[in-house]
Amino acid sequence: MTIVVKVGGASGNRLAPVLDEVALRPSEYVLVHGGSEEIDRLGTALGRPPRYYTSPSGTVSRHTDAAHLEVVILALAGSVQTRIVRELATRHVPAVGLSGVDGGLLTARRKEGARAVQDGRVVRVADDLSGSLESVRTDLIERLRQGGYVPVIGPPALTPEGEVVNVDADRVAARVAAALHADGLVLLTNVGGVLRDADDPRSLIPRVDASNEAEVMTAARGRMHKKVRAAIEAVRAGVGSAVIGPSAIPRPVAAALAGQGTVFV
Numbered sequence: 001m002t003i004v005v006k007v008g009g010a011s012g013n014r015l016a017p018v019l020d021e022v023a024l025r026p027s028e029y030v031l032v033h034g035g036s037e038e039i040d041r042l043g044t045a046l047g048r049p050p051r052y053y054t055s056p057s058g059t060v061s062r063h064t065d066a067a068h069l070e071v072v073i074l075a076l077a078g079s080v081q082t083r084i085v086r087e088l089a090t091r092h093v094p095a096v097g098l099s100g101v102d103g104g105l106l107t108a109r110r111k112e113g114a115r116a117v118q119d120g121r122v123v124r125v126a127d128d129l130s131g132s133l134e135s136v137r138t139d140l141i142e143r144l145r146q147g148g149y150v151p152v153i154g155p156p157a158l159t160p161e162g163e164v165v166n167v168d169a170d171r172v173a174a175r176v177a178a179a180l181h182a183d184g185l186v187l188l189t190n191v192g193g194v195l196r197d198a199d200d201p202r203s204l205i206p207r208v209d210a211s212n213e214a215e216v217m218t219a220a221r222g223r224m225h226k227k228v229r230a231a232i233e234a235v236r237a238g239v240g241s242a243v244i245g246p247s248a249i250p251r252p253v254a255a256a257l258a259g260q261g262t263v264f265v
Helices: 014-021 036-045 066-091 138-145 169-178 213-220 225-237 254-257
Strands: 001-009 029-033 052-056 060-062 097-101 108-111 114-116 119-123 131-136 148-155 186-188 243-248 261-265
Touching: 001 169, 001 254, 014 066, 014 254, 029 036, 029 169, 036 066, 052 114, 066 097, 066 148, 066 213, 108 225, 114 148, 114 169, 131 169, 169 225, 186 225, 186 254, 213 225, 225 243, 225 261, 243 254
Parallel strands: 001 029, 001 186, 029 148, 097 148, 186 243
Antiparallel strands: 052 060, 108 131, 114 119, 243 261
């Protein structure tokens, strides 16, 4: 069995319950991580505070110019990845941290046409070094797994021209899951799933048919928009199921696979 688990990096997420669960059956897991809170913290400390923009479709994205890309690399390929690998080591689980640049693991193309809504107008984001994923080197992942290591994967990615670009970690998880023909994709976050009303936990959407996405895409706002898109992409690409669920509970992966959260089929 192969389960790809994406651990969120926003405030309110908990890493320990996820890693406790991975330690029970490490051979089954591939981890993908984000790190938005650490990127924001480090960027602010370095005098490079975060900037975000909202696309015409309502998707919130990080504005990654050249200076901020350095912060992304330091945070994700540095502190966040090292922390996860270290925490797994304390649980006697050998792990290897990989950014998408390592060994050409993640290939992407740079987004040339990013658009943002500013003051009611749609403008082009000219200096954004973000990318759209195109391929995943599964042989590198599988060699690590065959050697008894848990792969811990995070952005950024590499273009065919050798340019480093930031990519969304949820979409990375979806692409990795699809490339590995995974049995499941679990996107863990700081809320219970996709909510019709972001202020009401009781408004959870429990199940989504990926062939009919209109309702859930309307409900998904801000950063949740990308998680929903990633889950739909994974299921359409053949992943058995995808779940967006909470990280701050005991056995969060098992809970998600049992249906706690929003299940995409």
